[in-house]
Amino acid sequence: MKSYPFPHHVKDKERLLFWTQEQVLPFIGMCMVGIVTDMLTIFMIIGVAFGWAYSRYSDGKPDGYLLHKAYWMGLMPMKGRGFIYAYHRRILPK
Template identity: 40%
Template sequence: MATVEMPRHVDDPPNLMLWRIDDVTPFLILLVIGILINQTMIFIGIGLITVRLYGRFRESRADGYALHGLYWLGLMPMPHRSTPNPFIRRYLP
């Protein structure tokens, strides 16, 4: 039986039963898409493969790497005034 990582600190990502939310999210999104276009079994398979690949990706990177990538692409805006615009790549004096 594989070991299950339980959160030990307050700032650990939230869990849905035994899985981290960021592991379950791609599967649930693909499941909903599969239900909407009436191709559920195909998208369940694609979802399982996506979860496996994302898990490997996440384990080989630092914590918060995916969130930083989303910010860099402009998909996760920050409401703070001190956070710079992600589309400004060069700052001139």
């Protein structure tokens, strides 16, 4: 039987049973798409595959890697004074 670590600190990832939020969200999203399109079983299988693929992809990467990647590619614009436009790669002084 595989043992799972119990979160002891505030910074630890929240879990739903055995899975982290990042692993459960693709499954829940695909279930919603499956309910809307009336093909729940197929989209549940796709959701499990997406969750598994994401967990395999993010194992060696730091937390928030995909959010950073989406921001850097310009897919997730952020508001605020601390964020610059993602496509401005060089910042020159005034």
